[in-house]
Amino acid sequence: MTMVCDRVKLHIWVKLHMATLVQSRQRQGTFSALRHRNFRWYFVGQLVSISGLWMQSVAQGWLVFQLTRSELALGMVACAAGIPSLLLSPFAGVVVDRFPRRSLLLATQTLQMALAFILAALVITEAVQVWHIVLLAFILGVSNSVDAPARQAFIKDMVGPEDMSSGITLNSLMANGARVFGPAVAGLLLATVGAGWCFFVNGATFLAVLLSLIVMQVPNPVPGVGRGSAILQMREGLGYSRQHQTILPLLLLAAVFSTFAVNVITLLPAFADVVLHAPVNGLSLLSTAQGIGAVLAGLTLAALSSRLGRGRVASIMIMMASLSMLLLSQTRALDVGVLLMGLFGFSLVLFFVNVNTMIQNEVLDHYRGRVLSLFTLTFLGLTPLGALVLGLLAEVAGTPSALALYGLINGLLGLLILIRWRAVWWIA
Numbered sequence: 001m002t003m004v005c006d007r008v009k010l011h012i013w014v015k016l017h018m019a020t021l022v023q024s025r026q027r028q029g030t031f032s033a034l035r036h037r038n039f040r041w042y043f044v045g046q047l048v049s050i051s052g053l054w055m056q057s058v059a060q061g062w063l064v065f066q067l068t069r070s071e072l073a074l075g076m077v078a079c080a081a082g083i084p085s086l087l088l089s090p091f092a093g094v095v096v097d098r099f100p101r102r103s104l105l106l107a108t109q110t111l112q113m114a115l116a117f118i119l120a121a122l123v124i125t126e127a128v129q130v131w132h133i134v135l136l137a138f139i140l141g142v143s144n145s146v147d148a149p150a151r152q153a154f155i156k157d158m159v160g161p162e163d164m165s166s167g168i169t170l171n172s173l174m175a176n177g178a179r180v181f182g183p184a185v186a187g188l189l190l191a192t193v194g195a196g197w198c199f200f201v202n203g204a205t206f207l208a209v210l211l212s213l214i215v216m217q218v219p220n221p222v223p224g225v226g227r228g229s230a231i232l233q234m235r236e237g238l239g240y241s242r243q244h245q246t247i248l249p250l251l252l253l254a255a256v257f258s259t260f261a262v263n264v265i266t267l268l269p270a271f272a273d274v275v276l277h278a279p280v281n282g283l284s285l286l287s288t289a290q291g292i293g294a295v296l297a298g299l300t301l302a303a304l305s306s307r308l309g310r311g312r313v314a315s316i317m318i319m320m321a322s323l324s325m326l327l328l329s330q331t332r333a334l335d336v337g338v339l340l341m342g343l344f345g346f347s348l349v350l351f352f353v354n355v356n357t358m359i360q361n362e363v364l365d366h367y368r369g370r371v372l373s374l375f376t377l378t379f380l381g382l383t384p385l386g387a388l389v390l391g392l393l394a395e396v397a398g399t400p401s402a403l404a405l406y407g408l409i410n411g412l413l414g415l416l417i418l419i420r421w422r423a424v425w426w427i428a
Helices: 002-027 037-068 071-098 101-124 130-159 161-192 195-215 230-243 247-264 268-275 281-308 310-330 334-362 365-397 399-420 422-426
Strands: none
Touching: 037 071, 037 101, 037 130, 037 161, 037 195, 037 268, 037 281, 071 101, 071 130, 071 230, 071 268, 071 365, 101 130, 101 195, 130 161, 130 334, 130 365, 161 195, 161 281, 161 334, 230 247, 230 365, 247 310, 247 334, 247 365, 247 399, 247 422, 268 281, 268 399, 281 310, 281 334, 310 334, 310 399, 310 422, 334 365, 365 399, 399 422
């Protein structure tokens, strides 16, 4: 009788355990983060605001190239935006771990809105010069050095650990979905009213994200890092990242991808103009195609990551990005270029979302802001430096040759890291 009772209990326990697993997986689906009111407000506000940012990004690249006809100038503007992140990101991580993240985002987003309106005024009044754009890009970089890690860490504050993966995926899906709408609107405005109104509209879109942050009811929990030496806490974050056998190779992969692969975006204005002979329409189509590829990546991310594992997906995507860059460098047809940029956008999102998720799953809450500041440093700090060198190479050897070289280096360095830390391939 006792054995029968034990079997019944075991049977009931197994069924309850399986039900819990099913519910847990359902809860951790791609869209599960949307069940949180705070995240819904954030999602809508950021979707509007980031659409404006992409609109400004396209218009700014077009404006700089029209003013200078120089690929190097494109790289200089990108470098000006990245230098602050390169210098300040480790300290910014300490700030993110000390202060309420919503308060930090309110401050950084307000500053970025003001910068957009200043640039709009300079362009509309025809007073703009390249040094204005470089200076404003530098100030924007200072803001982004705090804004980017704060936004990444804020996701967990809004949805908790159980829906963090969904939040990261939706955040990327939203950001890259904006790449479809933003560049399309930028192309329309550039062709009709000019770049100045692109910047003005971008400034107005910040009102949406500021409103979403104001109406949230987040308790603003601050991790307990104390109020000790900021330099000591920065060193602790660096040491933790360097010694962690999962986080270190993931940061190195992100650094390689950001330095070499992401910079194909920097040269798009020159590529559309000089190679494809479609400076406005071509640039808009290439940027939009990248956004469409990014959206498709977001929609298929959960299925691919579940079937293959996040480590394998990220590893494959760094190679796919290199291949798309090499093929893009050889094409002279706009339709083929659009297809390849779609493939590039697909690989870019799958790579960064999976790397971001793997890092956030591994990092301790005590170090989250500091580790994420290093992650954001890779694409905010290293990307512009790579852009400066890429612009110089394009000036000397031509845009197609520079793209091909960067694609080759990205693939080779990524492969070396994966061979050295083979465990990355097996991360689920």
